[in-house]
Amino acid sequence: MKNRYEAMSGELLIGKWTGHKWRVEREIGRGENGIVYLVTGTIGQAALKFADSAAVASETNTLKSLERVRGASPGPFFIEADDVEKNGVIYPFYIMEYIDGLMLHTFMRNKKEEWSFILLLRLLDFLEPLHNSGKIMGDLKPENLIVSGPTHMIRAVDMGGITKQGRSVKEYTTLYDRASWHSGTREAEPAYDLFAASVLTITLVHKKEVQEADGQIERLIAIIESSPVLQLAAPILQQAISGHYNCAKTMKKELLICLSGKKTMKLRTRRKKSKSKKWPVVLVFFTFILMVFLLH
């Protein structure tokens, strides 16, 4: 990327337009189109992203439009956009809320695999308001999502892929992109994200196998079918992959029914088993007491 501004820890950045001062604490992210720093200003901690002018302007627009979603934003709150000017060169940046939490894949590292379902539910909670605002996430991948707070809410930390519905997806990653799996177009619609959400869930448990499936959808389905963990939600994951869902809320509802249905069935069978196992024990115990009583 041309004209990238590399800030140092402790450096003081002064906004050209607002005059606001930001002290750089450390780098917290770096991608193809920009660098994100944790900074402190008069308002406290915030995240600052340097990118080219076009990216800053378009991501600023995205963040602002997300805030119109019922007060709580699926992404970070936008604070302000500004420039740093050094030696006659302009480096545009914007300031957003700093979301403290772990990136999705880091979060899963020391968790049981069953957590992948909780994250899928949370992911659907995240997607629903975003889709209702007429946009889709586009580049849905663990690196772009953060798990934060005690309720494990999922929020986006990279806005680059967020696309208006009906247009072609702005940015994507092959592994989660339905077109790369030959399973649909790259048109921005809720089903595009729900496909990615499904692949992401499978990836949280079987990353290597999904990578090895190499875009062959049959192999992806075979992974779901043969996975003991994913069994619980297999029908939902498969239907999302086949493009059955075009609404995050419906998918969430069916996922909940599916998960609870399986669980109660399991419990029921276990209870039956335990009952049938207990009966002879109770019988033996009873006859023993009876025998003792009679012998007396």
Added chain:
Amino acid sequence: MKMGTIRQLLLLTDGCSNTGEDPGAMAAFALRQGITVNVIGIVDDSKSAEGLEEIESIARSGGGESRIVKARSLSETVVNVTRQAMTGTIYNIINQELRDILNEDTRVESLPPEKRGKIAEKVEDISEEAELKLLVLTDMSASMKLKLPAVKEALYDLSVSMQSRSGHSSFSLWTFPGKYSAAEERIGWTDNAKKLAESFPQLASGGITPTGPAIRQALTSFLDMERYDEKSI
């Protein structure tokens, strides 16, 4: 704002040119005719790439984007580079207009951030709706042999992305070195990008890498098309 046609030449190569005109100069020539030149350098997993400076310098003089990637991430790179270069082209036009209307030093960056937001919205609309003419120029020298399946896949991928756009797109495929000349046309201008992937040749031709002359020759394709358009009107 009504937008004309965005014209791009996408060069896919894995190394340095070794004969003929300087590819950078040819890219600058293309830019003067309103054609943006993007370059993607495809490198092997094992070795660090040589000739990378050339890749960057071709793109710089061609007003486009450059990336160096491994074969397996070629698909998403081709699409992203094409999109970003479209945005870049539109911004260049806006900067030019601003300079004409206001003064020499005015660029989008000299406007306050809030105004830029409005421009960005417009640019996104234009890049979705504008007509795109994209010529893919692929290096088929011997060292590219193992990378050709990835190129084919990337072309297929590009067709999927461009079909999801609302604006009209047309494509042409050229390869170099050609049998009798620096470069040869494999598929003439077509609306159907899938054709590019379907009939992509899988045989490397080997020998020299005349990147500069290949760009010069491929450019004639844009000119021919204009002449044809005029006639047809």
